[in-house]
Amino acid sequence: MTSASIKLASVTKTFDGKVVAVDDVTLEIGAGEFFSLLGPSGCGKTTSLRMIAGFEHPDAGRIHVGGRDITDLPVHHRDMGMVFQSYALFPHRTVAENVAFGLRMRAVSKPEIERRVAAALAQVALTGFEGRRPSQLSGGQQQRVALARAIVIEPRVLLCDEPLGALDRKLRQQMQFELKELQRRLGVTLVFVTHDQEEALAMSDRIAVMSGGRVEQVGTPTEIYERPRTRFVADFIGEINLLDEGARPRALRPEKIRLVPPAGARLAGTVETANFLGGATLYRVNAGGRTYLAREAHSGERSPRAAGDAVGLAWNDADVVSLES
Amino acid sequence: MSAVANRKPFDAGRAAYLALNLLLLAFLLVPIAIILVFALNPTPYISFPPVGVSLRWFVKFFEGDDFMRALWLSLWIAACVLVLSIVIGGACALALARGNLPGRAFLTAFFMSPLMLPAILTGLALFQAYLLAGIGRPVWGLIMAHTLVAVPYVLRTTLAVLHNFDRRIEEAAAVLGASPARVFFEVTLPLIRPGVFAGGVFAFIVSFDQFPVSLFLVVPKGETLPVVLFNYMKFDLDGAIAAASMVSILLALAVVVVLERLIGLKAYVKL
Numbered sequence: 233m234t235s236a237s238i239k240l241a242s243v244t245k246t247f248d249g250k251v252v253a254v255d256d257v258t259l260e261i262g263a264g265e266f267f268s269l270l271g272p273s274g275c276g277k278t279t280s281l282r283m284i285a286g287f288e289h290p291d292a293g294r295i296h297v298g299g300r301d302i303t304d305l306p307v308h309h310r311d312m313g314m315v316f317q318s319y320a321l322f323p324h325r326t327v328a329e330n331v332a333f334g335l336r337m338r339a340v341s342k343p344e345i346e347r348r349v350a351a352a353l354a355q356v357a358l359t360g361f362e363g364r365r366p367s368q369l370s371g372g373q374q375q376r377v378a379l380a381r382a383i384v385i386e387p388r389v390l391l392c393d394e395p396l397g398a399l400d401r402k403l404r405q406q407m408q409f410e411l412k413e414l415q416r417r418l419g420v421t422l423v424f425v426t427h428d429q430e431e432a433l434a435m436s437d438r439i440a441v442m443s444g445g446r447v448e449q450v451g452t453p454t455e456i457y458e459r460p461r462t463r464f465v466a467d468f469i470g471e472i473n474l475l476d477e478g479a480r481p482r483a484l485r486p487e488k489i490r491l492v493p494p495a496g497a498r499l500a501g502t503v504e505t506a507n508f509l510g511g512a513t514l515y516r517v518n519a520g521g522r523t524y525l526a527r528e529a530h531s532g533e534r535s536p537r538a539a540g541d542a543v544g545l546a547w548n549d550a551d552v553v554s555l556e557s
Numbered sequence: 558m559s560a561v562a563n564r565k566p567f568d569a570g571r572a573a574y575l576a577l578n579l580l581l582l583a584f585l586l587v588p589i590a591i592i593l594v595f596a597l598n599p600t601p602y603i604s605f606p607p608v609g610v611s612l613r614w615f616v617k618f619f620e621g622d623d624f625m626r627a628l629w630l631s632l633w634i635a636a637c638v639l640v641l642s643i644v645i646g647g648a649c650a651l652a653l654a655r656g657n658l659p660g661r662a663f664l665t666a667f668f669m670s671p672l673m674l675p676a677i678l679t680g681l682a683l684f685q686a687y688l689l690a691g692i693g694r695p696v697w698g699l700i701m702a703h704t705l706v707a708v709p710y711v712l713r714t715t716l717a718v719l720h721n722f723d724r725r726i727e728e729a730a731a732v733l734g735a736s737p738a739r740v741f742f743e744v745t746l747p748l749i750r751p752g753v754f755a756g757g758v759f760a761f762i763v764s765f766d767q768f769p770v771s772l773f774l775v776v777p778k779g780e781t782l783p784v785v786l787f788n789y790m791k792f793d794l795d796g797a798i799a800a801a802s803m804v805s806i807l808l809a810l811a812v813v814v815v816l817e818r819l820i821g822l823k824a825y826v827k828l
Binding site for chain 2: 285286287307308309310311312313314316318320321322323324333334337338378381382385391
C-alpha cells in the first residue's frame with residue numbers, strides 16, 4: 233500500500249459567515265505518519281479532517297495530498313478511507329457487503345472483491361462474520377467492520393474521526409493497540425482526530441494541538457508533553473503546576489516534583505490531599521500559600537504520606553518549562 | 558420441597574388499565590363484527606338477532622355490475638394514487654429535509670395542509686377549479702384529487718425517517734467512491750424506503766376509502782366504490798352494503814400485509 237503526504241496551506245473555514253471553525257491552519261503530515269489532531273470540542277479538529285476528506289470546502293487556503301492539489305476534487309474521487317465515531321455502517325447490508333462497497337464502486341471484479349474482503353476482515357479479526365448485519369454486532373466489532381471497509385480500498389490516507397470515542401475504556405485501550413499496529417503494518421498515512429490527550433500521546437507519531445481554530449503546537453508526544461509551548465497546551469495535556477503567571481509563565485509537571493523531608497527543601501508545606509491512583513499517588517501540597525501538584529510513583533513500598541503531613545518540595549531547574557503566555 | 562408461588566396481590570390500577578384497553582379494542586372491533594353479522598344474515602333488511610348464515614349478499618355484491626365496475630375503478634385509482642403519492646411525497650420530503658430551502662417550515666405546513674382542510678372543501682374547491690379550467694371530470698382528475706389528499710401521509714412518514722437519518726452513512730458511502738447519484742440509490746433510498754412505503758399504505762387506503770372528495774368529481778357510471786355504496790344505501794339498506802364493507806376491509810388489510818411482506822415496513826426504522 234502506498235501512502236501519501238498531506239499538506240494544509242493557510243486553510244480557513246467559516247460557518248454561516250461568522251463562526252470561524254478553522255483559522256489559517258498550516259500543517260504538513262508525512263507519508264506513513266500517525267498524526268493526531270488534538271483539542272477540546274469546537275477547536276476545529278473535526279472541521280480540518282472533514283476538509284481533508286472533502287465534506288467541507290475551505291474558504292481560503294489549499295489542501296495537497298501526495299503533492300497534488302485536491303482542494304476542488306469531489307469526495308468520491310479522493311481515494312481516502314474514513315472511520316467515523318458513529319461507525320456509519322450501512323445498516324441494510326451485511327458485514328461482507330459493507331466491506332465490499334468501496335470495491336464495487338471501483339468496479340473491481342467479483343472474485344477479486346471476495347478475496348480482498350476476506351483479507352480485510354482477517355486483518356481486523358472478523359473472519360466468519362461476513363453474513364451478519366451491523367445491528368447484530370457489538371460496538372467494538374462494528375468499529376472493526378468500519379475499519380475493514382476503509383482499508384480494503386487500500387487508501388493512501390486513512391482519516392479517523394474520534395473512532396474509539398463510543399467504546400468503553402477497556403475496549404478503547406485494546407483498539408488503540410490494534411489500530412496502531414494495523415497502521416504500522418499497512419504503512420498508511422493516518423490522521424486521527426481526538427479530544428482524549430492520553431489516546432493521542434499513546435498512539436501518535438506527531439500531534440497537532442488545536443484551540444479556537446488554530447494550531448497551538450505540533451510535535452512528537454514527548455515534545456508536546458515535556459516541552460509544551462503555550463499555556464493552553466501545558467494545561468490541556470495532563471496536569472501542570474504554573475510556577476509564576478505573567479508574560480512568561482513557567483510550568484512544571486507534577487511528576488517532576490519530589491517529596492523530600494522539609495528541612496533543607498526548596499519549599500516546605502503540608503499535604504492537603506493524597507489521591508491514590510494505583511501505580512502512583514497524586515498529592516496536593518500547600519506551600520507558601522499556593523497549591524502544588526506532585527505525583528509520586530510507587531516503587532515497592534506504599535507511600536507513607538497522608539493529609540496533614542509536613543513535606544518539602546524539590547525539583548531540578550532543567551525540568552521547568554517556560555511558556556508563551 | 559414445593560415451589561413458593563409468587564402470587565402478585567390484586568392491583569386495581571393494572572386492572573383498570575387492562576379494562577380501558579379492552580374497552581378501546583371493543584370500540585374498534587365490535588362495529589366490524591356487527592357488519593360481518595349483517596353481511597352473513599340472509600334477511601333482506603338489517604335485523605338482529607341474525608336468523609342464519611348465508612353468502613347471498615356477497616353473491617349479490619360480486620354479481621352486481623355497478624358494484625364490480627366501482628370496485629375495479631377504486632382499486633385502479635388507489636393503485637395510481639399509491640405510486641404517485643410515493644414519488645411526489647418522497648421527493649417532497651427529501652427536498653424539505655435536505656434542500657436548505659428558504660421558508661422550509663411554511664412549505665412543510667403548506668404541503669401538509671390538505672390534512673387540516675375538511676375533505677369536503679377540497680372536493681368542492683377542486684370541482685369548481687376543474688369546471689373553470691374546462692377539464693370536466695375525467696378519471697385522471699379524480700386520481701390527482703386523491704393524490705393531493707394522500708401526499709401528506711407519505712410526506713409525514715418519510716420526513717420522520719429522514720429526521721432520524723445519520724448522514725454520516727451517506728458520507729461514508731461518498732468517501733468510499735460513490736458519486737452523489739450512487740449514494741442516493743445505494744444508501745439513501747434503501748434506508749428511507751420503509752418510511753415511504755408506510756406512507757404509501759396510508760395513501761392507498763385514503764384513496765380507496767375516499768368519499769367526500771370523490772363525491773364532487775365522479776361522473777355517472779364512473780363512480781368509485783364508496784360513492785356507489787352511498788347511492789345504493791339511499792334506496793336499499795340490505796346486506797349487500799355490509800358484504801361490500803367486508804370486502805373493502807379485507808382488501809385494505811391485504812394491501813397492508815402484502816406491502817409488509819414485500820418491503821418490511823418495520824425494517825431499520827421505528828415509526
